Amino acid sequence: METDLRLESSLWVGNKRYRAVLTGWHFNWTEVDKKKTISVPVAEVIGVEEGRVEILPHKSVEDKDKDFTVFYVKRSSNGGSSGLVWKVGRTQFSCPSRVLRDQWTKQLRTAVKLHSPLRPQRLLVFINPFGGKKKGRKIFHSVVAPLFELAGISCHVIVTERANQARDHLLKKDLTGFDGVVCVGGDGMFSELLHGLIGRTQQEAGLCENDPTVTLQPCPLHIGIIPAGSTDCVCYATVGVIDPVTSALHIIIGDSQPLDVCSVHHTSVLVRYSVSLVGYGFYGDVLAESEKHRWMGPLRYDYSGAMVYLSNRSYAGIVQYLPADPLLSSPRDKTRCLSGCSVCSRSTERLFPHSSDSGSLYSANFSQFNSDSEGEWVRVEGRFRCVSLTCMSSSCPRSPLGLSPSAHLADGTGDLILVWDTHPLGFLKFLHRHTSTQDQFDLPFVEVHRVKAIRFCLPAGKEEDAYEEIVEQSSGTDEERGYIETVSRSGSQQRLAEGHTGRDLTNKQKTANPFLCGLCCSKSPSVSVWNCDGEILPFTEILCRIHGQLVRLYARGIENSTAAHDCSEEGDKCERRCILHK
Numbered sequence: 001m002e003t004d005l006r007l008e009s010s011l012w013v014g015n016k017r018y019r020a021v022l023t024g025w026h027f028n029w030t031e032v033d034k035k036k037t038i039s040v041p042v043a044e045v046i047g048v049e050e051g052r053v054e055i056l057p058h059k060s061v062e063d064k065d066k067d068f069t070v071f072y073v074k075r076s077s078n079g080g081s082s083g084l085v086w087k088v089g090r091t092q093f094s095c096p097s098r099v100l101r102d103q104w105t106k107q108l109r110t111a112v113k114l115h116s117p118l119r120p121q122r123l124l125v126f127i128n129p130f131g132g133k134k135k136g137r138k139i140f141h142s143v144v145a146p147l148f149e150l151a152g153i154s155c156h157v158i159v160t161e162r163a164n165q166a167r168d169h170l171l172k173k174d175l176t177g178f179d180g181v182v183c184v185g186g187d188g189m190f191s192e193l194l195h196g197l198i199g200r201t202q203q204e205a206g207l208c209e210n211d212p213t214v215t216l217q218p219c220p221l222h223i224g225i226i227p228a229g230s231t232d233c234v235c236y237a238t239v240g241v242i243d244p245v246t247s248a249l250h251i252i253i254g255d256s257q258p259l260d261v262c263s264v265h266h267t268s269v270l271v272r273y274s275v276s277l278v279g280y281g282f283y284g285d286v287l288a289e290s291e292k293h294r295w296m297g298p299l300r301y302d303y304s305g306a307m308v309y310l311s312n313r314s315y316a317g318i319v320q321y322l323p324a325d326p327l328l329s330s331p332r333d334k335t336r337c338l339s340g341c342s343v344c345s346r347s348t349e350r351l352f353p354h355s356s357d358s359g360s361l362y363s364a365n366f367s368q369f370n371s372d373s374e375g376e377w378v379r380v381e382g383r384f385r386c387v388s389l390t391c392m393s394s395s396c397p398r399s400p401l402g403l404s405p406s407a408h409l410a411d412g413t414g415d416l417i418l419v420w421d422t423h424p425l426g427f428l429k430f431l432h433r434h435t436s437t438q439d440q441f442d443l444p445f446v447e448v449h450r451v452k453a454i455r456f457c458l459p460a461g462k463e464e465d466a467y468e469e470i471v472e473q474s475s476g477t478d479e480e481r482g483y484i485e486t487v488s489r490s491g492s493q494q495r496l497a498e499g500h501t502g503r504d505l506t507n508k509q510k511t512a513n514p515f516l517c518g519l520c521c522s523k524s525p526s527v528s529v530w531n532c533d534g535e536i537l538p539f540t541e542i543l544c545r546i547h548g549q550l551v552r553l554y555a556r557g558i559e560n561s562t563a564a565h566d567c568s569e570e571g572d573k574c575e576r577r578c579i580l581h582k
């Protein structure tokens with residue numbers, strides 16, 4: 001096959017003559033009499049067009065008979081971000097004859113098909129016109145759509161008119177013919193896609209999401225994220241940069257990044273899914289407080305963080321956790337989950353032992369939660385500043401290493417971080433370390449455990465108080481008071497279909513949550529709330545389980561700028577074992 005696709009000839013770029021070679025995996029061209037080679041992996045070719053073609057700002061074609069244009073991924077590092085920015089590289093070639101031109105375009109297109117089988121051909125795109133700076137539509141139509149067109153991807157685009165429209169569409173409408181779904185928006189839009197796709201997949205598999213012991217079926221459709229929100233943390237943590245072009249290019253070349261998902265149950269009812277943070281105490285309080293100050297915009301998080309810190313709260317609780325196998329990895333092993341992570345690759349084999357390739361994951365026989373091999377639950381009780389569970393590092397521009405720097409995207413585990421009650425300066429030190437490279441776990445009041453599941457409940461006697469605090473402080477409408485009880489009775493599918501989500505709760509929680517009233521608060525609350533990927537949960541007692549590699553993103557994890565550089569310009573001189581030379 002390799003030899004079939006090989007093609008070699010002289011080509012001109014401008015007035016310089018090059019020796020061009022297609023070897024199957026790579027397309028290289030070297031200036032004659034000079035050493036400089038440009039090397040592009042075929043899997044990173046975006047498109048091949050006849051003629052001298054431009055796509056941005058507008059498509060133009062000078063259809064010279066003997067010319068063709070190759071578009072490909074070009075990398076550049078981006079000062080502040082942890083990953084690499086991808087740009088569109090473009091080279092226009094001239095051939096001695098039309099026959100040779102046709103041969104080159106045909107061979108290149110065939111090689112692309114062969115070497116990147118997961119490239120999407122048809123996508124369902126949801127644009128949130130109100131996310132972030134309200135630029136979702138513009139970003140999609142001016143930056144992303146021309147690239148998709150170049151790559152031959154057709155899109156069905158839905159501009160949402162209400163919250164949860166994307167999720168409901170995925171739960172109920174015909175999805176035949178789509179290879180993936182894409183959201184143009186922030187973390188809230190991603191969450192809609194996540195809930196819609198997981199719910200749909202379980203419905204079709206006849207599985208009950210309310211049963212926390214059930215092994216959920218991985219979703220067959222990939223998710224793409226074009227960042228256009230005010231919080232784009234999932235994009236940052238899986239790509240390393242917040243850049244629509246980079247994300248669009250990962251979608252085009254069909255990159256595939258599995259992602260663990262945490263299910264959150266309350267009294268045998270699925271409450272939500274999370275991919276980054278499920279946090280009680282400080283992080284719950286900051287979210288609850290910030291919801292009162294939405295008018296401040298993104299500044300509300302700084303303001304609320306300061307207010308909550310100054311209120312100096314800690315909460316009693318009982319945490320039980322199911323440890324992950326310590327021989328496989330540890331949250332303090334100083335590794336980073338980067339593109340091509342070996343811990344995550346080995347986990348794919350462990351989680352899906354009967355599948356020989358990713359394409360057959362979905363028909364494998366899953367047995368992630370076998371009660372015999374589950375292991376022993378560990379129990380701790382005390383007062384905590386915060387209890388956090390994170391399925392990924394949860395890095396973001398403000399905290400480039402994240403809440404748990406060595407957490408993995410796809411190893412079927414989460415990191416449980418317990419911050420015991422401590423004096424205010426100690427806690428400040430812990431918080432400050434999130435923004436630096438200092439080890440935030442190297443503090444006497446902090447513990448971190450790699451886990452498969454956690455349970456949280458209140459100490460005996462506190463449950464009643466908690467319930468009363470929540471209900472009493474509601475605004476008093478029957479609907480709001482009844483809501484907390486209703487959730488316990490209704491199934492999640494029904495609840496999702498009815499349009500209740502954590503975001504709805506957000507407003508309810510403004511009145512029903514416990515209940516920061518700033519520094520003047522006379523009665524310190526005995527319970528906090530859970531922050532679940534930026535949504536408030538109205539329950540304290542929850543059970544969280546990590547479902548290994550439940551969804552797949554069009555991404556490849558963070559390409560570290562030191563481990564992976566763009567050697568397309570260095571050619572043979574590149575001595576590093578970079579991504580292009582693997």
Ligand SMILES: Nc1ncnc2c1ncn2[C@@H]1O[C@H](COP(=O)(O)OP(=O)(O)OP(=O)(O)O)[C@@H](O)[C@H]1O
Nearest residue numbers: 131132160161162163185186187188189229230231
């Ligand atoms: N047309 C719409 N009108 C109102 N809300 C919408 C619409 N489309 C989507 N939403 C909701 O808006 C929420 C926020 O969207 P998104 O995450 O895209 O932007 P964001 O600016 O990052 O949000 P935020 O900072 O408020 O979390 C999502 O939870 C989504 O459910």
